[in-house]
Amino acid sequence: MDAKGRDFVRRVAIGAGVLALAAVAVAAQPGGDESARVEQARQTVQLLGQELRSALTEALRAGGPTAAIGVCRIRAPEGAATVSARTGRKVGRTSLRYRNPANAPDPWERQVLASFEARLASGEPPGRLEHHAVVDRGGRRVFRYMKAIPTRKMCLVCHGEALDPLLAARLDEVYPGDRARGFRVGELRGAFTVEWVLE
Numbered sequence: 001m002d003a004k005g006r007d008f009v010r011r012v013a014i015g016a017g018v019l020a021l022a023a024v025a026v027a028a029q030p031g032g033d034e035s036a037r038v039e040q041a042r043q044t045v046q047l048l049g050q051e052l053r054s055a056l057t058e059a060l061r062a063g064g065p066t067a068a069i070g071v072c073r074i075r076a077p078e079g080a081a082t083v084s085a086r087t088g089r090k091v092g093r094t095s096l097r098y099r100n101p102a103n104a105p106d107p108w109e110r111q112v113l114a115s116f117e118a119r120l121a122s123g124e125p126p127g128r129l130e131h132h133a134v135v136d137r138g139g140r141r142v143f144r145y146m147k148a149i150p151t152r153k154m155c156l157v158c159h160g161e162a163l164d165p166l167l168a169a170r171l172d173e174v175y176p177g178d179r180a181r182g183f184r185v186g187e188l189r190g191a192f193t194v195e196w197v198l199e
């Protein structure tokens, strides 16, 4: 990992450490309050989202889009793993039109993403789209949360309609089945997804 990578992981780790402390406080509450869980989930995705965006902006400025591919490809899972390790919550990104098959949605996530699309189509602002539920998984109660990720202008370099040919060639190489192109500003690029076992 290079110096910027270490710096990124350190910042995410500090943020995640703060969240882990808050999580202990939530766990200490009898019954585990639902709105507190939602708040924890929100903070978890906010932390990852902010760090990813600033790492992307910096990388785009420093090395251009081809170099910045590494930020999405390496920093995103790295940051997600760091947050997960520190907080005990699994966090990641998913999409109906994913670039990396490792980010493909599971059936619950697919349903939520489809409902986000419907809510967006009926006029709800993309920044407000979130959903949570407690699901049963093999007899264990799991808290799940998703928050939509709207497509911003800066995302179009790598997810838009007209990609730079060199960048497109590089993406073809790394992601042969890439579905994450052709997006427009305001469309849903995907969602953050968080979960943790309640007991």
Ligand code: HEC
Pocket: 053, 056, 065, 066, 067, 068, 069, 070, 072, 073, 074, 076, 077, 093, 094, 095, 097, 098, 099, 100, 101, 103, 149, 150, 151, 152, 154, 155, 156, 157, 158, 159, 180, 189, 190, 191
């Ligand atoms: C420099 C190129 C680049 C830019 C700019 C970029 N991305 Fe990505 N994005 C990628 C790559 C590469 C992946 C695949 C990451 C992986 O392998 O997990 C990806 C994956 C994703 C994923 C995970 C789902 C999937 O498709 O695999 C989401 C969500 C996402 N990007 C959102 C965004 C958003 C939102 C922005 C703008 C704020 C953005 N990206 C800007 C290159 C980029």
